Amino acid sequence: MAQEPMRQPQEATVADRLARLRTDLSAGAGTAPPVMPLGLPALDSHLPGGGLVLGPPHEIAPAEPCDGIAALAFALALCARRLAGVPGEALIATSGHPLPYGHGLASLGLDPGRVLLLEAAGDREVFRALEAALHAGCLPAVVGLVGEGLPLKASRRLQLASEGSDPPLLLVLRPAGAGQPNGAATRWQVSSAPAAVDRFGGLHAPRWGVRLERCRNGRGGSWLVEWDSAAHRLHLPERLADDAAPARGSRP
Amino acid sequence: MTRLRRAGLAPEDGPHAVAAAGPGGLRLVALDGEAYALGLRPGELLGRVRARIGVPLHVHPADPEAEMQALHRLCRWAMRYAPVVAPFGPAETCHGLYLDTEGAAHLFGGEAALLDDLAGRLARARIPARLALADTPGAAYAVARFGKGKSPEKPAHTRDLILRRRHPGGGLEGGLQNTPRSLKPSPGAADAAPQDEDVWWESPSAALEPSMIVPPGEHAAHLATLPVEALRLEADAAAGLRRLGLRRVADVEALPRAGLARRFGLAPLLRLDQAHGRRPEPLSPLAETRTFSGVRGFLDPIGRQGDVVAAARSLMEEIAPRLERAGLGACALRLTLHRVDGTPRTLEIGLSRPERSPERIASLVRLRLERLGAGLDAGFGFETVGLTVTSAETMDARQAELGGAGTGERVAGLADILAQRIGRRLVRLAPQESHLPERAEGVVPWVAPPLPYPRSLPARPLVLFAQGEAAHDVFAAAPDGPPHRFRWRAREYRVARAEGPERIAPEWWRGGGAPRDYYRIECEIGRRLWLYRDGPHGPERPAAWFVHGMFP
Numbered sequence: 001m002a003q004e005p006m007r008q009p010q011e012a013t014v015a016d017r018l019a020r021l022r023t024d025l026s027a028g029a030g031t032a033p034p035v036m037p038l039g040l041p042a043l044d045s046h047l048p049g050g051g052l053v054l055g056p057p058h059e060i061a062p063a064e065p066c067d068g069i070a071a072l073a074f075a076l077a078l079c080a081r082r083l084a085g086v087p088g089e090a091l092i093a094t095s096g097h098p099l100p101y102g103h104g105l106a107s108l109g110l111d112p113g114r115v116l117l118l119e120a121a122g123d124r125e126v127f128r129a130l131e132a133a134l135h136a137g138c139l140p141a142v143v144g145l146v147g148e149g150l151p152l153k154a155s156r157r158l159q160l161a162s163e164g165s166d167p168p169l170l171l172v173l174r175p176a177g178a179g180q181p182n183g184a185a186t187r188w189q190v191s192s193a194p195a196a197v198d199r200f201g202g203l204h205a206p207r208w209g210v211r212l213e214r215c216r217n218g219r220g221g222s223w224l225v226e227w228d229s230a231a232h233r234l235h236l237p238e239r240l241a242d243d244a245a246p247a248r249g250s251r252p
Numbered sequence: 253m254t255r256l257r258r259a260g261l262a263p264e265d266g267p268h269a270v271a272a273a274g275p276g277g278l279r280l281v282a283l284d285g286e287a288y289a290l291g292l293r294p295g296e297l298l299g300r301v302r303a304r305i306g307v308p309l310h311v312h313p314a315d316p317e318a319e320m321q322a323l324h325r326l327c328r329w330a331m332r333y334a335p336v337v338a339p340f341g342p343a344e345t346c347h348g349l350y351l352d353t354e355g356a357a358h359l360f361g362g363e364a365a366l367l368d369d370l371a372g373r374l375a376r377a378r379i380p381a382r383l384a385l386a387d388t389p390g391a392a393y394a395v396a397r398f399g400k401g402k403s404p405e406k407p408a409h410t411r412d413l414i415l416r417r418r419h420p421g422g423g424l425e426g427g428l429q430n431t432p433r434s435l436k437p438s439p440g441a442a443d444a445a446p447q448d449e450d451v452w453w454e455s456p457s458a459a460l461e462p463s464m465i466v467p468p469g470e471h472a473a474h475l476a477t478l479p480v481e482a483l484r485l486e487a488d489a490a491a492g493l494r495r496l497g498l499r500r501v502a503d504v505e506a507l508p509r510a511g512l513a514r515r516f517g518l519a520p521l522l523r524l525d526q527a528h529g530r531r532p533e534p535l536s537p538l539a540e541t542r543t544f545s546g547v548r549g550f551l552d553p554i555g556r557q558g559d560v561v562a563a564a565r566s567l568m569e570e571i572a573p574r575l576e577r578a579g580l581g582a583c584a585l586r587l588t589l590h591r592v593d594g595t596p597r598t599l600e601i602g603l604s605r606p607e608r609s610p611e612r613i614a615s616l617v618r619l620r621l622e623r624l625g626a627g628l629d630a631g632f633g634f635e636t637v638g639l640t641v642t643s644a645e646t647m648d649a650r651q652a653e654l655g656g657a658g659t660g661e662r663v664a665g666l667a668d669i670l671a672q673r674i675g676r677r678l679v680r681l682a683p684q685e686s687h688l689p690e691r692a693e694g695v696v697p698w699v700a701p702p703l704p705y706p707r708s709l710p711a712r713p714l715v716l717f718a719q720g721e722a723a724h725d726v727f728a729a730a731p732d733g734p735p736h737r738f739r740w741r742a743r744e745y746r747v748a749r750a751e752g753p754e755r756i757a758p759e760w761w762r763g764g765g766a767p768r769d770y771y772r773i774e775c776e777i778g779r780r781l782w783l784y785r786d787g788p789h790g791p792e793r794p795a796a797w798f799v800h801g802m803f804p
Contacts, residue, residue, distance in 0.1 A: 066741075066743070066779065067779075069714060069715055069779075069802040069803070069804060070804065072714065072715070072804075073714055073804030076714070076804075087659075088659060089663065091678075098715045098717075099715075100681075100714055100715060101689075101693065101712060101714060101715060101716035101801065102681035102682070102683060102705060103689070103692060103693065103705060103706075103709060103712035104712045104713045104715065104716065104801070104803075104804075105681070106707075106712070107709075107711045107712050107714075108714060108804055111702075111705075112681045112683075112702070112705055113680070113702025113703065113704065113705070114702070115680070115681065116663075116678050116679070116680060116698050117678070117679045117680065117681065117695070118670060118674075118676055118677075118678055118679070119676060119679070120674060120676055121676075125674045125676070128673060128674055129670055129676070132666060132669050132670055132673060136662050136663070136665060136666040136669070137662070138659050138662035138663050138665075138666060139663070139666075192777065192778035192779045192780070193778040194748065194749075194774060194776075195749075195774055195780060197749070201749065202749075202751050203711075203751055203772060203774055203780065203803075206780070206803070206804045207778070208804075209778075227804070
């Protein structure tokens with residue numbers, strides 16, 4: 001008898017709490033996490049929220065062992081695109097990859113003066129450096145070049161560290177390391193492709209074959225993209241121009 | 253002379269003199285005993301002296317800077333007696349130092365004992381000195397230089413070392429003047445005061461002058477009988493007083509002050525008042541060398557990481573206010589851990605910006621210990637933890653930004669964290685003045701300001717090999733044209749497009765070599781490479797091709 005009036009308010013509070021949780025959940029689902037749009041509707045429409053989700057790692061792997069440079073260039077192009085809009089410096093932590101060449105970065109449209117480099121002795125060190133950089137929250141872009149893949153444990157740690165900060169976290173892998181189960185938001189495969197040719201038959205703008213292999217809450221796809229290093233934007237090559245006969249035939 | 257002899261520059265035999273440029277040529281400024289015995293006096297022209305005496309005279313150039321350093325060394329040494337030591341220089345017509353003995357004399361058994369000790373040590377070090385103790389620095393100076401205890405020909409006109417004492421009861425200033433007969437009198441002073449009294453005579457075997465102690469409150473009587481030069485006046489002012497027949501301090505004192513001030517300015521009155529203690533005379537003591545360190549001992553040895561970090565933090569909390577008073581911040585720290593078995597372990601912690609926050613230092617220490625892990629090897633524990641600032645820089649007060657720390661500051665924090673946690677430095681790429689691709693870029697610490705890259709350069713590869721990698725089986729359609737087909741890294745490449753050549757000549761000032769013709773090629777599968785031909789193709793020398801970089 002004495003417990004009856006006590007239980008009733010308790011039940012009421014439980015019901016209230018459940019209702020509140022439900023509303024919270026629906027509200028939370030509505031707020032999209034911040035993204036970095038690639039500026040290319042064809043790609044952005046495949047990505048949840050219309051761009052690369054800021055926070056969780058994004059894997060960029062070469063399609064073939066010899067395409068490592070294309071994967072690196074694609075990641076740095078995204079980094080250049082990010083830096084073009086915000087002040088600050090990007091961190092590139094490398095292990096097992098050659099250091100980028102400053103003049104080449106400038107050719108790609110990424111200001112070498114806004115790049116901080118860290119040469120680590122192994123993937124573990126790279127992950128720790130990336131974690132520290134995410135915790136510091138002072139860099140607008142963080143890129144890791146790792147030799148092996150991204151293990152599940154490291155991806156969890158990175159995801160924890162990235163909560164509350166907003167740099168896009170790009171990881172460039174070697175082909176052998178790609179495909180591990182981990183918490184990466186997207187997984188890209190990049191391959192080299194013949195470059196755009198200008199009117200005089202010279203190499204004009206780099207092109208890469210980009211395949212969105214895995215995308216959480218999104219759709220995969222495959223595109224041929226062209227990088228405009230002056231405007232810092234990706235675009236799809238024009239079909240007609242692409243189908244012109246190669247200049248090779250006319251050569252002596 | 254004493255400085256020269258102590259430095260081993262003036263051997264004992266032969267007359268020695270120090271000369272400096274003065275009016276009319278080189279003039280003697282200091283002599284040793286032998287030279288004095290020959291009848292030389294400071295202030296004389298060197299040429300005339302050489303003509304007069306038949307003995308070769310060793311002449312050394314005057315070096316005021318070294319003399320000042322010698323005086324400072326003496327000051328540092330004199331700090332063993334009292335903490336306040338103030339050197340003085342030409343402004344008081346000679347060199348010497350004041351020592352404030354107040355509160356320090358009893359440690360040596362009284363003033364007389366302190367003076368004896370000081371005189372004995374100076375004598376053993378063969379630094380001739382004249383000591384006097386009086387109520388005020390001015391009185392001590394006067395007594396030391398012009399007191400009755402010395403023979404009239406041997407007043408020490410050199411560096412004066414003066415110690416000051418303040419009597420707790422009467423608020424009087426006591427002074428102990430100590431004149432090491434070490435170095436040269438200034439030539440100007442010697443000229444302007446032509447009396448023999450201003451000549452300082454140094455004899456290697458001279459015993460120390462009897463030091464004089466003026467009892468508290470009796471300095472006025474002592475001062476009255478001294479010559480007016482004892483008031484530390486400019487040479488011409490003293491000469492002017494003498495011309496008027498004012499030879500003693502008492503004569504000056506007897507005059508009406510207003511007239512004196514009108515004729516000679518305020519300086520004689522100021523000096524008189526200072527000597528009598530009627531006006532304060534603040535000394536500017538030599539700054540203490542600043543070291544920032546702290547040590548903590550533990551009765552029970554500590555071994556846990558958290559304890560070491562806590563000790564480091566509390567040590568930094570001790571050091572931080574000292575750094576702050578000095579306006580400095582630590583740039584490098586050394587954490588010393590002494591193990592129970594006596595093995596010390598030191599950890600160097602570098603910072604990219606001056607820092608004095610205990611929290612940040614502690615967090616860096618924690619990261620460092622975490623990286624060491626078991627490598628620290630605490631053994632049975634550490635019984636002493638010491639923290640020393642090994643490098644400090646001025647640290648201006650920084651305005652805290654409203655939104656927290658500024659970006660630059662946070663990047664500096666990140667760099668420190670990476671340095672401690674991983675042991676790697678953040679770097680930045682910087683262009684270098686060279687046309688050779690492999691020499692056109694270097695790596696600098698991230699704190700260096702970014703340099704602009706040249707914009708007019710043709711396209712450069714994203715990855716450049718430190719050395720060109722040889723391409724084999726090159727087939728080129730024309731001997732001086734781009735390759736058609738080649739093999740590199742165990743792979744066959746067929747060139748679809750080629751751009752070039754871009755000729756880069758070697759740096760002739762570095763030994764030269766053949767000029768390189770660079771081609772930017774794209775192979776059929778879309779890979780873009782940077783190839784160069786090393787030197788021109790010749791009939792007896794087939795062209796060598798190298799891959800030097802990869803384009804995106």
